[in-house]
Amino acid sequence: SQQGEEDPQALSIQEGENATMNCSYKTSINNLQWYRQNSGRGLVHLILIRSNEREKHSGRLRVTLDTSKKSSSLLITASRAADTASYFCASLDNDYKLSFGAGTTVTVRA
Amino acid sequence: GAVVSQHPSWVICKSGTSVKIECRSLDFQATTMFWYRQFPKQSLMLMATSNEGSKATYEQGVEKDKFLINHASLTLSTLTVTSAHPEDSSFYICSARDHGSASGANVLTFGAGSRLTVL
Numbered sequence: 015s016q017q018g019e020e021d022p023q024a025l026s027i028q029e030g031e032n033a034t035m036n037c038s039y040k041t042s043i044n045n046l047q048w049y050r051q052n053s054g055r056g057l058v059h060l061i062l063i064r065s066n067e068r069e070k071h072s073g074r075l076r077v078t079l080d081t082s083k084k085s086s087s088l089l090i091t092a093s094r095a096a097d098t099a100s101y102f103c104a105s106l107d108n109d110y111k112l113s114f115g116a117g118t119t120v121t122v123r124a
Numbered sequence: 125g126a127v128v129s130q131h132p133s134w135v136i137c138k139s140g141t142s143v144k145i146e147c148r149s150l151d152f153q154a155t156t157m158f159w160y161r162q163f164p165k166q167s168l169m170l171m172a173t174s175n176e177g178s179k180a181t182y183e184q185g186v187e188k189d190k191f192l193i194n195h196a197s198l199t200l201s202t203l204t205v206t207s208a209h210p211e212d213s214s215f216y217i218c219s220a221r222d223h224g225s226a227s228g229a230n231v232l233t234f235g236a237g238s239r240l241t242v243l
Contacts, residue, residue: 044230045230047230047231049234054215054237054239055236055237056128056130056217056234056235056236056237057168057217057219057232057234058234059231059232059233062230062231102167102168106230111170111173112158112170112232113170114160114167114168114169115167116166116167117166117167119165
C-alpha cells in the first residue's frame with residue numbers, strides 16, 4: 015500500500031495550544047515531508063527532513079524523524095485558527111516516488 | 125516560487141462523457157508530473173507519473189485506458205477521464221517538480237485540484 019499511518023486522524027485544540035501528530039511509513043526513504051491541505055484545495059509543502067536528520071525546525075513547526083522506527087512527528091506550536099487544515103506526511107523513496115500518509119485533520123478553536 | 129496551475133477547478137458531467145483536466149507549470153519546466161486522486165476525507169493516491177515525450181507510468185490498479193495522460197510539452201500534462209461514471213467522481217490533483225529550485229527534485233508543487241462530479 016502507498017499509504018502510511020498517521021495519528022491521530024483528527025485533533026481539536028484551543029488557539030495557543032500545541033498540536034502534535036505522528037506518521038509512520040513503510041519503506042526506506044530519501045526524505046520525509048509534511049504538507050498541509052485546506053479543505054478542497056491543493057497541498058502546500060511545509061517542511062522536509064532528510065533521512066540522515068533527526069530533528070528540524072521551521073518557524074512554529076518542529077519535525078522529528080526516527081528511521082529505526084520508520085516514524086516522524088510534526089509539532090505546531092502556539093497554534094492559530096489559521097492552522098486549521100489537514101496535514102499529511104509524505105515519504106520520498108529512493109525511486110523518488112512520494113507516498114502520502116492518511117492525514118490528520120486539525121481544528122484550532124478560537 | 126514554483127506555481128502549478130490546474131484547470132478546471134471543478135467540473136460536472138454526465139455519465140459516459142469524457143473530461144479533460146489540464147496541469148501547467150507556470151514558471152518552470154517539468155519533465156515529470158504526477159497525477160493523484162483523493163476521495164473525501166482520505167489521503168492522496170498516486171495514479172500515474174506523466175513523462176514528457178513518452179508514455180505515462182501507471183500505478184497498479186489504475187486503468188490506463190480509462191485515465192489517459194498526455195505530456196506533450198515541458199509545461200503541460202493532461203488527464204482525460206474517458207467514459208466517466210459516478211464512481212470516477214473525485215478530487216484530482218496534479219503536481220510537478222521544479223528541478224531548478226533549491227529543493228530540486230525533493231519537493232513537489234501541487235495544483236489546486238480539480239473536483240469532478242459525474243452524474
